[in-house]
Amino acid sequence: MKTPQAIFFDINETLLDINAMKPGLSTVLGNDESIVELWFTQLLHHSLVEIASSQFHDFIDIGAATLIMVAHSRGIVLDGDTAKATIKKHITALPAHADVAPTLTALHSKGIKLVALSNSSEKGLHAQLEFANIKHYFHQILSVETLGIYKPHPQVYHWACRQANVKNEDAIMVAAHGWDVSGAKATGMKTIFVERPGKMMYPLGLSPDHAVKTMTELDTLVMPSYG
Template sequence: MIRFKTLMIGLLMSMSLMSTVAHSQDSTSSQQIKPKVIFFDVNETLLDLGNVGKSVSEALGGRDELVPYWFTTMLHYSLVGNVTGEYNSFAEIGIASLEMIANQQNIKLTPEEARTAVLTPFRDLAPHKDVVEGLKKLRAMGYTMITLTNSSDAGIAAQLKNSNLAQYFDGSLTVQNLKTFKPDLKVYEWAQKEMNVAPEDAMLIAAHAWDLAGADKAGWKTAFIMRPGKALYPLAAKPDLIGRDLIEIANQLEASAK
């Protein structure tokens, strides 16, 4: 009987502790999130890279399975540049990565063909279907909205113009000014200074876990858009907001701000 009572007391204590933890988690999730400036990643987050993927695949002899490898290679060597202090534009790295993969796979590809395959579609991308509505909703909520990309100044200007998204943003910041790529913490720190905003009043919306990891370490709020094929990095902090598209993120921000 004494053993039974001991077990019951232990169970009740465990249930009480679990309730306390759950309540604490609920309180955290219900905290108000209202940044003063929202920064946006662009490629894949706002703009659909389908045309780029198709162009790269054609350059690689129709090898669709090599397209994700090309993109990760491009990201990989942008970080190699960060570490070694050797800066090349994101477009240049993309072209070089395409040439590299073609050589690895014994696919004939001239430097001119690689350049055309990357640059031509990258400058003329369509927004994801949810983006315009999501941006309109955030604009109506009064947020200052800035693009923050690994692209060049000329590259993002062309992308926003051709996608007809420039009207929704208050400005654009690119790593060209620092000659180092996200997720280097220097990029986020520089961006917040440029916008005269404290880290806790900045938010990054992105479809890339590596980008959000950098913003989180810089002290920013973060929001993850779960674009197809994207996933969170289990060893990084969980984003403040997670949505299937920009509309869901905007709705969550609106609810949180009340």
């Protein structure tokens, strides 16, 4: 496998620690931090529903809608404005995982094009990267909002590679989500799965080219050659 011309990174969970949202979101969920993960799972699930039903709502709006649903499942009534304000406040204040900045620094210094590719809205994505102090590492920042289709739809990965002016086979997708890895792999991209705590590949999905336990392993995988 050739050295990649570009590396695409998923953002939420892969680079940013969404566990930091638990205290803030739990305030509208009966102070039960344990169901915040259920909320994020529902958020991802319903972004797929958007694809299947040919709809596209803002990622924050889907987050608010699913927060209302999770609250309802616990007998809590949550209004839309409160849900949206709560999501917006906390999803744009996530810290990067400890292994992220050192890895991006190493890859950036070697001249590899680094691209952020997220389901977050364009405005929200920029806010997230700025808060985590990692925005300056990326040569391009791509939100699916521009296209109006969520990952893992194949159009997203083809579009992203065109935006970065690279062929799919010359690019790597890095993600802590099996569905993201499978989606990118299906379009010809190379893939690396990041084994964040509690995360595993979908057993029936397309296998990643590599799996790493920490981001720091990326440096040795992609330089001087990938494979």
